[in-house]
Amino acid sequence: MKKSLTASVIVFIIILVSLFSIISSYNKLVTMDEQVTSSWKQVENLLQRRYDLIPNLVEVTKGYAKHEEEIFTQIAAARARIQDGGSREDLIGANNELSGALSRLLLVVENYPDLKANEQFIRLQDELAGTENRLAVSRQDYNRTVETYNKKIRRFPTSIIAKAFDFERHPYFEMDQNAKEAPKVKFN
Template sequence: MKKGLIAIVTVVILLAILVVPVVSSYNGFVTADENVEKSYAQIENQLQRRLDLIPNLVNTVKGYATHEKEVIESVSDARAKLAGAGSPADKANADAELSNALSRLLAISENYPDLKANENFQQLMDELAGTENRIAVARQDYNDQVSSFNKKAKQFPGNITAKMFNFDQKEYFKADETAKDAPPVDFEGDGE
């Protein structure tokens, strides 16, 4: 009887030694996954804020720059693409396209001194600049969380847990290659 009890206790201890690290690793992945999702939601939140500002900005510019229809339409089209994008890569590409279109829209404001002096335009530009900064911070936070998650999924023994429970590596939010060639934007209007 005593040998049977010792065998049972030994099996329980061995199971605990094996199960506790797996449970701990699994819970770590759940936490890391939630952190990535939360960070991505912040990117979406800030992109939505920018999408909400754009119609007001476009309408303000329309009032002054009626013959700049092509540029205004490119902003509206890019805005629609970003609103419909799904994956981080699709969002990054659509975001880059929208940034380029906005840059062109803001560049034409240089041709309209009355527009640049408009209080509503200036307020929208300030809000847009603040939103761009928030987007940059949100992207950095997201990519930091993705980096942490992916390291955990690649390193031993986390890679075993990741495979066991289908924790796939996450996708970084990368700027589109064309974003490197975006024209400069002069928010202050001092670029002369």
Template sequence: MKNGVKILIAVIVVIAIIAFPIISSYNGLVGLEQQVNKSASDIDTQLQRRSDLIPNLVNTVKGYATQEKDIFTDIANARSKLSGATNISDQATADSELSNALSRLLVVVERYPDLKSNENFKDLSIQLEGTENRIAVARQDYNTATTNYNTKLRRFPTNIVASIFGFEEKALYKASDNASEVPSVDFTR
């Protein structure tokens, strides 16, 4: 074999040895980033499902509890904020406000025994409870996918590939600061 061919083969082998880990790291980051995006979309889907159920629940309760207008207004405002949320942080804050308003609504329901026995209300309550569970699972899945992505992003040598191709860390889904506070309910109205 001629020396030129040997050198060419050696150069191709060296390039392959260098290129394979770079390509592998890049493809791994793309896959993990897509999983994060999918998980974020799953949260949006479940929040939209809950948002679609709420007007039916509110209208059912309104028939029994017409004097509870503040709660209905709070729910409408929180739904509006959630619809307009543009990032995970805003979404978490709006979601927390909506959850607090729904909690107050459910306490109001306790004051109306006939409402609790209404079939429409029962069905809507069960659907809403299932949706809340789905939202919690979607948030956990998002945080798992984000943690996996961010971990891979920071590991050597993938961190070099990530900086070359502009991959950036993703934010975890965090509840708003007031999410741990118990919602206040005023029965004096």
């Protein structure tokens, strides 16, 4: 009788420890899953910031740069002609146009060193860089959180619990194929 009671107690303790282990693992997976969701929401928040901020800054900058619009148009047209290629003469002509437009722009900047548009362009550049840097850090944090979570649900014995409760892998934030080229800000 004593042996059977001891064996029952041992089995009960093993079941109790197993149950606590399962509950603990489940709760850890829930916490990690929420961390992944929270990290993704921060990425979305910064994507929204980019979406809201950049067009507004471009419009403000365009507004301040109205008096320079002709120069910007000439620079853009010359750059487009260079990009289109063509004969050697076409490229020389386009480069000469670009040089002339850039000279006029430099003259404007030299004549008006406190030009408001200059401040706006610097602000635009700083805001673009800041937003992109924040977004890069946020994507990195998200991917790190996803990595930790995905490893956890794939490791034994947690993988058994993850499968039993339908915890699935989260996708990494991967670079878009179009993102291999630097974005171009256009003022037209």
